[in-house]
Amino acid sequence: MDLNTVTEVISPAAPGCWRPGDAWLGGGTALFGEPRPDVRRLLDLTAAGWPPLTVHDDGSVEIAATCTVAALYERLGRHAIVRQCCHAFLASFKIWNVATVGGNLCAALPAGPMISLAVALDASLLLIGPDGAGRRVPAASFVTGEGTTVLREGELLRSLHIPASSFAARYACRRGSLHRHGRSAALLIGRGSSAGVILTVTAATRRPHVLRLPADDLAAIPAGDYVDDVHGRPIWRQHLTRHYAAQILAELS
Ligand SMILES: Cc1cc2nc3c(=O)[nH]c(=O)nc-3n(C[C@H](O)[C@H](O)[C@H](O)COP(=O)(O)OP(=O)(O)OC[C@H]3O[C@@H](n4cnc5c(N)ncnc54)[C@H](O)[C@@H]3O)c2cc1C
Known part of the structure; x- marks a missing residue:
């Protein structure tokens, strides 16, 4: 993709940064793969410093949207279903090292294996609006069509919450x-x-x-x-x- 319409990269970005013409940036492996002449600024979420993966006392797992596929594989690859979904990417380790779990969900390609994984594991997604307010949606209803999601203007995907029972x-x-x-x-x-x-x-x-x-x-x-x-x-x-x-x-x- 030519980035000649992009005039600024905001790094790290926070929910309140958003304005029309902005695009949230995960690994950029989908965003930079197609023309996006509407984009003026990139809001870099990967620099926000969110812990990639947190295991809670009750065994449930919080995966940050910015967790890379490589980090997911390293931390949860002992579960066959996680391994299978990571390997379902038409992508090598080079993409795994930068592509984020959240970016895969938000790109909303039909062949998005992190979408498959999130739905199968009954994940609930935390979305944050430009005013900082959060809402949760089930992964099963996040993607609405090819390239479309329930995300509202300026809203970002913060994390996925997976109940402990899903891993059993x-x-x-x-x-x-x-x-x-x-x-x-x-x-x-x-x-x-x-x-x-x-x-x-x-x-x-x-x-x-x-x-x-x-x-x-x-x-x-x-x-x-x-x-x-x-x-x-x-x-x-x-x-x-x-x-x-x-x-x-x-x-x-
Ligand atoms: C060789 C190759 C093979 C690939 N194979 C596959 C494949 O098999 N299946 C597949 O689905 N994809 C594939 N992709 C596309 C892409 O790599 C993946 O979809 C990847 O997971 C996207 O993640 P990312 O972090 O790079 O997203 P980005 O490119 O950074 O972002 C994708 C979109 O989501 C938005 N976004 C990103 N993060 C957030 C967030 N937290 N909140 C709100 N919006 C956000 C961005 O603005 C952008 O519109 C492939 C790409 C390459 C280059």
Whole structure:
């Protein structure tokens, strides 16, 4: 991306800094990857000094939006589901070292594996508005479409809170892509529960879908919600979704 419209980098940035024409900056690996002629100032969150990851006494975990994928892997990689989601990036360690968990959620790409992880782990997200007021939203409702989220003008994602029970659950994960190291065309995560399987469908669809199997029917996902791009046709993504959902249900049942 040409940065010739950017006149200033505010580092470190705080919620109150925001004004029209600003963009919050995480690792910049998505932001600098496409033209953003509207951006005048970059508000650098990575310099804010937020502790990347905090384990609370009750076993719940707070992940700062600025936590890099590499730091997440290092601290929580003992959990298979965390490892699998980190490896679901179409990106090497070079990107892992700068890309942030929050940046992945806010970029809201269908193939955002930190979105998949946050939804599957039942994370709650802390958002801070320009006036410093906070609100919490479930990860499952944060992404609303391709590149769109519930973030309001000037609002930032501060952190993800993951309950301790999420780390004790059993998971099954399936990922499909046109190429071995290609971008995810479908990423499904099942979580075993006493009431069946809680299935998170991502990458195949424009936004995450959460279903309870076997009660819910995959037909509840509208056909128009399947992504159509160079990484896979909607009909194939729909097929992968059904195929993987059946495998996950069998594995966790
Ligand atoms: C080779 C390569 C492979 C990639 N593979 C994938 C992939 O497989 N899947 C995928 O999803 N992405 C992929 N990406 C894109 C990108 O690397 C990731 O989405 C990454 O996680 C973005 O994080 P970041 O910290 O760099 O975000 P940034 O680029 O800094 O920010 C992304 C967007 O979110 C906003 N933002 C950032 N942080 C916050 C915050 N805390 N609050 C509010 N808004 C914020 C920014 O303003 C910007 O609009 C890839 C990129 C490259 C270069």
